[in-house]
Amino acid sequence: MVNEFHPGERDDIVQRFWPMIVRASRGYESRPALREELAQDMALEIWRALPRFRGQCTLKTYIYRITHNVAIDHIRRHSRVNESDFEEETLDERSDVEHAHLQAEQQQQLRDAIQRLPLSLRQVLLLKLEDLSNLEVAEVLGLSESNVAVRLNRAKQKLSDLLAGVAK
Amino acid sequence: MKEPDEWSALSKLWQTGDDKQAPPLANLQARQRRQSRIMLANIIVESLMMIVLGFFAVGFLSENGDLYEQLWVGFVCGWASVLFFLINRSRWKSLRLIKTCAVSESLSEQIDLVRHEIFRWRLSAVATLIFLLVISLLFIASLVFGDQALSATGRMILAWIVLVLALVYFSWRKRAAMRMLENISA
Numbered sequence: 001m002v003n004e005f006h007p008g009e010r011d012d013i014v015q016r017f018w019p020m021i022v023r024a025s026r027g028y029e030s031r032p033a034l035r036e037e038l039a040q041d042m043a044l045e046i047w048r049a050l051p052r053f054r055g056q057c058t059l060k061t062y063i064y065r066i067t068h069n070v071a072i073d074h075i076r077r078h079s080r081v082n083e084s085d086f087e088e089e090t091l092d093e094r095s096d097v098e099h100a101h102l103q104a105e106q107q108q109q110l111r112d113a114i115q116r117l118p119l120s121l122r123q124v125l126l127l128k129l130e131d132l133s134n135l136e137v138a139e140v141l142g143l144s145e146s147n148v149a150v151r152l153n154r155a156k157q158k159l160s161d162l163l164a165g166v167a168k
Numbered sequence: 169m170k171e172p173d174e175w176s177a178l179s180k181l182w183q184t185g186d187d188k189q190a191p192p193l194a195n196l197q198a199r200q201r202r203q204s205r206i207m208l209a210n211i212i213v214e215s216l217m218m219i220v221l222g223f224f225a226v227g228f229l230s231e232n233g234d235l236y237e238q239l240w241v242g243f244v245c246g247w248a249s250v251l252f253f254l255i256n257r258s259r260w261k262s263l264r265l266i267k268t269c270a271v272s273e274s275l276s277e278q279i280d281l282v283r284h285e286i287f288r289w290r291l292s293a294v295a296t297l298i299f300l301l302v303i304s305l306l307f308i309a310s311l312v313f314g315d316q317a318l319s320a321t322g323r324m325i326l327a328w329i330v331l332v333l334a335l336v337y338f339s340w341r342k343r344a345a346m347r348m349l350e351n352i353s354a
Contacts, residue, residue, distance in 0.1 A: 011193055018190035023182060044196040049268050062268060069267040069274045075352055076278050106181055118354035123271060129182040142270025156175070 010050045014043050017063055020130055021046075027114050027126045028071040034078055042070045057139055064132070064140045068123055075119070113162035121155035124148055128155075211256070218252050221245055236303060236323070243299045251288060258284045275352065282349045289342035293335055300331045 005013070014021075025039035046066050053062050114122060127137045134152070138145045225245040229238055258281055265277055307324045 014193060015190045018188070019183075021190075022188070040191060040196050040199070043190055044193070044200055045267050047193055047196075052268060065269065065271060066267050068271045069265075069269070072271065072275055072278050072352060073262075073265065073267070076282055076348065103181070103184065107184070110178065110181060119352055120354060129179050131179060131183075140271060142272035 005050045005053075010047050013050060013059075013063075014047050017046065017067075018043065020064075021067060023130070024067050024071060024126060026111050027122060028075065029078075030112075030115055034074075038071065038074045041074065042067045045070045058136075060132075061136060061139045064127060064130075064136075068126075068140065072119075109163065113159055116162055117155060117158055121151055121158060124151040125155040125159060128152060207259075211259075214252060218248065221248060235306065236320075236327075239299070239303060239306075240327075243295070247292065247295050250291065254284065254288050254291075258288075279349065279353060282345060282352065286342055286345045286349065289338050289345060293338040293342060296331055296335045296338060300328070300335070303327060303331075 021039050021042045025035050025042065029035040029038050046063055049062075049066050053059065056062075057065075114125060117125060123141060124137055127140055132140070134145050134148045137143075137152075138148045141148065143151075222245065225241050228241050261277070261284075262281060265274060267274065303324070307320075310320075
């Protein structure tokens with residue numbers, strides 16, 4: 001059965017998931033202009049894919065799948081930056097938030113740490129940070145729950161090390 | 169990381185402060201239509217260039233011209249035709265990627281696309297290197313047999329510089345694609 005979403009309904013769904021889309025784009029892209037483009041691509045792809053939603057999984061899972069698939073496509077098309085460019089980018093951004101709120105600085109540090117994680121760990125972590133259960137993460141990524149649990153442990157350990165490195 | 173308090177604090181920190189409105193979807197659709205039109209125009213222009221190049225090559229190679237020039241035309245046409253086919257095959261695969269499937273499924277297709285890209289740059293580098301060796305050997309042979317004009321020496325140096333620069337560029341792009349493959353396979 002194909003779901004009949006009205007264009008207005010589709011707009012509402014995109015709007016509802018927009019904060020998650022923005023966060024996901026921050027987890028994958030450090031360059032501001034490309035980050036905005038990525039978020040827009042994710043939103044548009046969700047809007048276009050909604051009429052094809054057949055209830056094969058929950059709507060949330062469906063939307064997270066699209067979001068993360070678009071992110072991988074983006075990495076393939078735009079991942080020309082090398083590690084030193086990335087350092088420069090994040091250091092510039094850090095200097096911008098020096099005068100900002102402590103929370104904003106912590107968020108920036110978290111984003112920097114997440115972007116340094118290998119893709120397989122980053123995907124699991126980004127989904128867990130959105131409060132998805134291990135089962136939901138497994139459905140989005142197409143992995144077993146045990147595999148998700150292993151990756152999650154590794155991701156948390158690595159994130160912890162990275163954040164500890166920032167704190168020193 | 170201490171569970172679960174620290175994790176829930178981290179999750180809360182991650183989710184704080186993203187209450188902005190989504191951009192109007194009509195604008196995003198217009199941007200996407202513009203990008204599609206640009207891609208279509210690129211494909212049309214590239215196809216026309218290939219046809220023109222093909223006619224030119226057939227005409228040129230059927231004449232009894234200079235060996236170096238015939239080698240150049242043959243090399244450029246052969247290389248362009250193979251790349252044209254490979255690039256459009258990757259484009260087609262990229263357009264057909266299904267974004268609603270589980271991430272692990274689409275990831276393997278994305279990895280394939282990056283491998284195609286690495287293959288294209290490697291092919292370009294190897295073809296350029298072979299071509300460089302062939303024209304260098306021909307040039308050396310003509311020097312040895314003493315039938316080399318001064319103007320041809322200048323052309324040869326220029327060709328050599330162009331080919332070495334192309335070789336450096338192709339190798340650099342191949343390394344970038346390999347780094348990308350490492351990133352998305354990690």
